[in-house]
Amino acid sequence: MKVALASDHGGVNIRKEIAGLMDELGIEYVDFGCDCETSVDYPDYALPVAQKVANGEFDRGILICGTGIGMSIAANKVKGIRCALVHDTFSAKATRQHNDTNVLAMGERVIGPGLARDIAKIWLTEEFEGGRHSTRVGKISEYENK
Numbered sequence: 119m120k121v122a123l124a125s126d127h128g129g130v131n132i133r134k135e136i137a138g139l140m141d142e143l144g145i146e147y148v149d150f151g152c153d154c155e156t157s158v159d160y161p162d163y164a165l166p167v168a169q170k171v172a173n174g175e176f177d178r179g180i181l182i183c184g185t186g187i188g189m190s191i192a193a194n195k196v197k198g199i200r201c202a203l204v205h206d207t208f209s210a211k212a213t214r215q216h217n218d219t220n221v222l223a224m225g226e227r228v229i230g231p232g233l234a235r236d237i238a239k240i241w242l243t244e245e246f247e248g249g250r251h252s253t254r255v256g257k258i259s260e261y262e263n264k
């Protein structure tokens with residue numbers, strides 16, 4: 119698995135935590151920044167990561183901003199992206215098993231680093247169940263391709 123990782127200024131600390139987690143898990147990733155605390159625009163980070171996942175350069179993406187909302191909205195504008203905003207472990211598991219999400223968004227001002235690591239670990243290690251869920255995900259793809 120190869121993961122694209124990015125944050126805006128509001129998610130720098132948790133992004134570093136997630137990078138450390140992926141190092142521990144032996145997951146290949148590329149960190150696309152940002153490394154500043156001054157205000158930047160989240161679409162400048164979310165859209166390139168989402169495009170890299172959508173075109174197959176990366177298997178998955180993880181995006182962090184202050185709330186995760188802006189990153190998830192931006193990422194979901196890219197055709198082929200199923201980005202979930204997650205702030206609990208149950209949703210992290212469900213969104214992989216049932217929705218086959220390929221991008222995870224989290225908010226640093228909403229959750230702490232320990233919970234963020236737990237969420238990311240679950241999301242990175244869970245597999246899509248397929249079955250009836252494939253039909254549902256397929257309907258989203260069909261609509262997107264109209």
